[in-house]
Amino acid sequence: MPPPGTSSGVLVTRPEPGLSETLAAVSAAGWVPYASPALCITAHTLRALPPRFAACVLTSGQAVQAAQAALPSTCPVYAVGDRTAQRAQAAGFTAVESARGDAEALAALIIRTRTPASGPLLLLSGARQGMELAGRLRHAGFRVVRRVAYTARPARQIAPDVLRALRAGEISHSLFFSSESAASWLAALPETYRDAACRTTAIVISQAAAVVLQKAGWTQSVVARKPNAQAMLAALGFCPEGWS
Numbered sequence: 001m002p003p004p005g006t007s008s009g010v011l012v013t014r015p016e017p018g019l020s021e022t023l024a025a026v027s028a029a030g031w032v033p034y035a036s037p038a039l040c041i042t043a044h045t046l047r048a049l050p051p052r053f054a055a056c057v058l059t060s061g062q063a064v065q066a067a068q069a070a071l072p073s074t075c076p077v078y079a080v081g082d083r084t085a086q087r088a089q090a091a092g093f094t095a096v097e098s099a100r101g102d103a104e105a106l107a108a109l110i111i112r113t114r115t116p117a118s119g120p121l122l123l124l125s126g127a128r129q130g131m132e133l134a135g136r137l138r139h140a141g142f143r144v145v146r147r148v149a150y151t152a153r154p155a156r157q158i159a160p161d162v163l164r165a166l167r168a169g170e171i172s173h174s175l176f177f178s179s180e181s182a183a184s185w186l187a188a189l190p191e192t193y194r195d196a197a198c199r200t201t202a203i204v205i206s207q208a209a210a211v212v213l214q215k216a217g218w219t220q221s222v223v224a225r226k227p228n229a230q231a232m233l234a235a236l237g238f239c240p241e242g243w244s
Helices: 019-028 061-070 082-090 103-113 131-139 160-167 179-188 191-198 207-216 229-234
Strands: 009-012 032-035 039-043 055-058 077-079 096-098 121-126 144-154 171-176 201-204 221-223
Touching: 009 019, 009 160, 019 032, 019 229, 032 160, 039 061, 039 179, 055 061, 055 103, 061 082, 061 121, 061 144, 077 082, 077 103, 082 096, 103 131, 121 131, 131 144, 144 179, 160 171, 160 191, 171 179, 179 207, 191 207, 201 207, 207 221
Parallel strands: 009 032, 009 171, 055 077, 055 121, 077 096, 121 144, 171 201, 201 221
Antiparallel strands: 039 144
């Protein structure tokens, strides 16, 4: 619940998939959520792929749709976090493991549990993402086929109800799930609302996202203890099980 005397509004800048469930979790914690996705996601159809992969590597739940369309349900899946793993299971994949962390944890899990001799890995990520993960796996001896599963484009505008709530001081916290989304949301924010936004407490998934906001004039930022949605919600005093 919000502390006494604190505005109860929470800005959620996460795109779908993930936005709706985050809004529901924020509401369940006693806050008033405001949806303001910073990115617009476009799914990609994968071009021709080799006939078999030893496993599929998912860096985001936004890549599950492409995996479902391209791979048999029996293909082992390695997911960056629990929510991505749950989405893969809901899509029908029968052998799913979660790294419960970030790309570094995902690479460590794969290196620990598989061998390069088992066959190539299919890495599905967003545009301009996943290169470092692919590099680490290749350095460990794995053959990695990387494909762009979706494109994230900056939102062009922010909804009038969000701007009104910011100006009225009804939003006390803002959730940012990546440095890219923080920069994109700021780019869409009219300059006349910048001061009001900067007065909210930002809860961010990484130090990189905090730096983006600090450069924009944010005065208070809280970096989640772990790079996942569960830790971000925990900063609001709510920690639903199985989140990331």
